[in-house]
Amino acid sequence: MAYRKMPKEVTxxxxxxxxxxxxxxxxxxxxxFECLExxxxxxxxxxxxxxxxxxxxxxxxxxxxxxxMHTICEATGINSSFEEKEExxxxxxxxxxxxxxxxxxxxxxxxxxxxVIE
Ligand SMILES: [Zn+2]
Numbered sequence: 001m002a003y004r005k006m007p008k009e010v011t012x013x014x015x016x017x018x019x020x021x022x023x024x025x026x027x028x029x030x031x032x033f034e035c036l037e038x039x040x041x042x043x044x045x046x047x048x049x050x051x052x053x054x055x056x057x058x059x060x061x062x063x064x065x066x067x068x069m070h071t072i073c074e075a076t077g078i079n080s081s082f083e084e085k086e087e088x089x090x091x092x093x094x095x096x097x098x099x100x101x102x103x104x105x106x107x108x109x110x111x112x113x114x115x116v117i118e
Contacts, residue, residue, distance in 0.1 A: 012071040
């Protein structure tokens with residue numbers, strides 16, 4: 001199965017995050033940030049998103065959206081309003097549903113992206 005090429009960076013507000021989806025980077029991040037069970041991880045200090053390369057394509061793209069949502073929470077400062085684990089619970093609930101909704105509704109996605117439809 002051919003995988004879609006993961007983008008190398010994402011810009012969220014004034015911040016550009018590198019996206020690293022290779023095994024060496026993910027393994028190093030798991031140790032450095034003590035998140036051995038993580039399948040995705042965002043370091044705001046490094047402005048870097050790590051994605052486990054062993055995930056299947058559906059999971060990889062959802063985990064990327066999940067991590068982007070963490071960067072949005074950080075960039076907007078809304079993360080300081082969440083109680084412990086509330087941010088994670090919110091994102092874990094919304095991210096898969098949002099991605100599925102966008103995938104199933106191409107016309108809506110096209111409209112949101114500003115594509116011109118004749
Ligand atoms: Zn998370």
